[in-house]
């Protein structure tokens with residue numbers, strides 16, 4: 001009889017140990033929080049929507065607007081850059097006649113391509129491959145093949161375009177490095 005008087009106490013002890021054990025197990029099996037690395041596109045403003053200054057009433061992702069602003073400035077810089085503007089004669093001739101359709105298409109294609117390369121997910125590039133876009137035998141809009149020096153000039157014009165848009169220096173370096181990875185597809189001589 002005396003032995004039985006310890007039974008409730010012993011059961012309570014075992015019960016408590018089991019509860020503590022199960023709680024500590026729960027804590028250690030919590031799923032690891034999913035962390036995604038910020039992309040260059042995120043650093044440029046990412047997917048946050050804002051009013052598109054060029055199209056009243058329309059919204060645009062902040063990252064895409066940043067890329068488009070740099071691209072549009074760069075096209076203007078290239079237009080005045082005698083080192084490489086000879087490659088863009090079709091475009092420049094159209095623009096000089098007041099026809100902006102080629103400019104709009106190039107701005108759209110380059111913006112989508114660079115945004116995608118920087119990490120954008122919501123826009124799909126459906127233009128020519130980099131090799132085809134810069135092969136005059138395939139793309140009649142490019143005057144002549146691109147040399148290494150042309151590529152360097154193009155990158156320096158992008159840096160000028162980005163600087164005009166007050167893109168921080170570290171991000172300009174990242175854009176330059178990203179474009180640099182495409183040299184072998186663009187330079188074909």
Ligand code: HEM
Nearest residue numbers: 084087091109110113127128133141142150151154179182
């Ligand atoms: C990494 C660097 C470059 C990228 C990402 C790039 C990207 C592009 C893209 C996306 C297009 C449009 C393709 C299409 O219409 O489907 C294009 C067209 C073109 N690119 Fe590049 N490009 C680069 C470098 C260069 C360089 C160095 C030159 C010459 C100096 C050049 C000259 C042209 C020309 C002339 C066109 C046709 C423009 C037009 O449609 O009027 N690109 N490029």
